[in-house]
Amino acid sequence: MQLRDLLGRQPEALLFDLDGTLIDSVPDLASAVDQTLRQAGLPAAGEALVRGWVGNGARKLLERALSHTKGTADDAELDALLPVFFECYEACCADHTVAYPGVEAALKAWHVAGVKLACVTNKPERFAVKIVHHFGWSEMMPVVLGGDSLPTKKPAPEPLWVACERLGVAVENTIMVGDSVNDVSAARAANMPVIAVPYGYNYGSDIREAGPDMVVESLDTLCTL
Known part of the structure; x- marks a missing residue:
């Protein structure tokens, strides 16, 4: 066909x-996610996990990452960390x-x-x-x-x-x-x-x-x- x-x-x-x-x-998204998590005092998720979280936009990606690392992801925390993620991603979005x-x-x-x-x-x-x-x-x-x-x-x-x-x-x-x-x-x-x-x-x-x-x-x- x-x-x-x-x-x-x-x-x-x-x-x-x-x-x-x-x-x-995914390599660059994972890098930005991990940088964001570290800035929040949380452990990095790694590329393998991020690969399964991509697809519904940046906010949902970050929500999944927070839910995995700390069990919860409330709106206030997402509102605070989303600009951090965007800043990290803008710096590396075409690197890898x-x-x-x-x-x-x-x-x-x-x-x-x-x-x-x-x-x-x-x-x-x-x-x-x-x-x-x-x-x-x-x-x-x-x-x-x-x-x-x-x-x-x-x-x-x-x-x-x-x-x-x-x-x-x-x-x-x-x-x-x-x-x-x-x-x-x-x-x-x-x-x-x-x-x-x-x-x-x-x-x-x-x-x-x-x-x-x-x-x-x-x-x-x-x-x-």
Whole structure:
């Protein structure tokens, strides 16, 4: 199955999740989490645990880290530590983050073919923009929506609709590409097909259980439109 099989025609646009879909950001996220925990007088969590906590935005990531290290994570503590985490992450967000195999080739191929590309992530917008720029994708992916760009975030459909509006494409001619149940749920709510990758961050569950229209091991396998 190829992209055109999902719509019956070549798509106008593809919307991509970022963490776990295009990039493996866990090394830098784990570094920022551990720095934040240490500043709070708590033990570091380590990369292996953080890998299982990523996917619902920064606040939820920090909540999971605090719950693991001290058993609780109240709103006041989260409010106090979230700016610390953001400061730590901003300093290191592109240090050890890497693109998954096949991503670079796939994005370039779709861009050359005239398919419009956007990033729709729950990561705060300023970090997403910085990372997209770091990898040299800004020209190919001019629209970047973060978890704080709109009043709602995935799994709500609004970020997907707004991305389509800013790209100037129809929702019915667009495909979502992600790695988690949030991406699948957002695409279903937005009434667009969804492709999933199995290598990302889905809280230990097989992404196939979420019911995407297609699962691909590497995005470059879809470059033949």
